[in-house]
Amino acid sequence: QVFASTGASPIPVTVDEDGMKTELLAGIGARLAYVTPSHQFPLGGVMPITRRHQLLEWARHNSAYVIEDDYDSEYRYDINPVPPLHSLQDDGAVIYLGTISKTLSPMLRIGYLVVPPELQEVFATAKQFSDRHSPVAEQEALACLIESGGYESHVRRVRRLNGERRETLLGALRHSFGDRIAVQGAEAGLHVVVWFDELPRSRETTLVEAARGAGLGLHLISPLYERQSDEGHIDRVGLVMGYAALSIRQIEKGVEVLRAVVKQVQDALPGHGG
Structure with a gap:
């Protein structure tokens, strides 16, 4: 724009x-x-x-x-x-x-x-x-x-703290979702992209609304794609998940809530046996 x-x-x-x-x-x-x-x-x-x-x-x-x-x-x-x-x-x-x-x-x-x-x-x-x-x-x-030299020392400390937050998020995601998700972009930065293999893209709105009702704010990745190029290519829900502004406990609690919300949306899918 x-x-x-x-x-x-x-x-x-x-x-x-x-x-x-x-x-x-x-x-x-x-x-x-x-x-x-x-x-x-x-x-x-x-x-x-x-x-x-x-x-x-x-x-x-x-x-x-x-x-x-x-x-x-x-x-x-x-x-x-x-x-x-x-x-x-x-x-x-x-x-x-x-x-x-x-x-x-x-x-x-x-x-x-x-x-x-x-x-x-x-x-x-x-x-x-x-x-x-x-x-x-x-x-x-x-x-x-x-x-x-204080700025360099500060950056080293913040990098270590954010590394701990990142490990907490990745561990919580593995524990809650196992191999039902794919995590992308975790090697650097302050966010990861999480793909939910069992949630079709058509359920994005349902997922966001259910998460909001549970007190959880989600950021979808689909609006960040160029409109003309993504049709027919993104067939699953993807979330951009930042962690730098959260405490360890907030990250763990947030993933717990997300697991419950995802299960709620999955159970409502046609033909789902949950």
């Missing part, structure tokens, strides 16, 4: 477990690519180094820019970090975007951009037109925290 509001024509590119399928870029004459290679949102794929080079080669061939949204790269659990696109480029094609919302607080609306030299004046002017009142005190406090 943001890109379309400028008059641009967004072109969706299929993703898989490794993020954007960069081989599909061949023949696409776009001037800008927007990607989340460190943790594709929402499916959680981490773009391998070969695809990163392929994306940068496409950008060079088309004289295009790549926006690299590195929104939660601080959180890695079971994988080694992959160099960001920005560090792999040699021609200034990458606009690197990050935020501290995932490490300090979403209430601190502070993000940052690393842009090619020829775009610095353009971005500075656009910033002045859109927002002339960035929070100076908060930025100075953040700068002091970074310079003192």
Whole structure:
């Protein structure tokens, strides 16, 4: 919607477990690519180094820019970090975007951009037109925290805590649902995608309403798909489940409630013997 509001024509590119399928870029004459290679949102794929080079080669061939949204790269659990696109480029094609919302607080609306030299004046002017009142005190406090080493220590501590939350969520899901679900994107970030193999997509609304009645808020993955590409492909319910804002007990209790809600919806399916 943001890109379309400028008059641009967004072109969706299929993703898989490794993020954007960069081989599909061949023949696409776009001037800008927007990607989340460190943790594709929402499916959680981490773009391998070969695809990163392929994306940068496409950008060079088309004289295009790549926006690299590195929104939660601080959180890695079971994988080694992959160099960001920005560090792999040699021609200034990458606009690197990050935020501290995932490490300090979403209430601190502070993000940052690393842009090619020829775009610095353009971005500075656009910033002045859109927002002339960035929070100076908060930025100075953040700068002091970074310079003192306190920010790095904080990130390590938060990564450990969120790793514990993640393990709690994955363990509770395994205990409650066993092999009746598939979990995707758990290697990094602050959320996972959970596919319920025995719940058809047609029961999404029923599931959400039943969960709301039980005091549980659910986030469906289907609205995040490009409308024209997902028809006939998503045949099961998928949920985006975040865990960073919850306590261990809240996670355990939430999965217990979810298990009861899912059973309620399954029992109502035609021909179900529950």
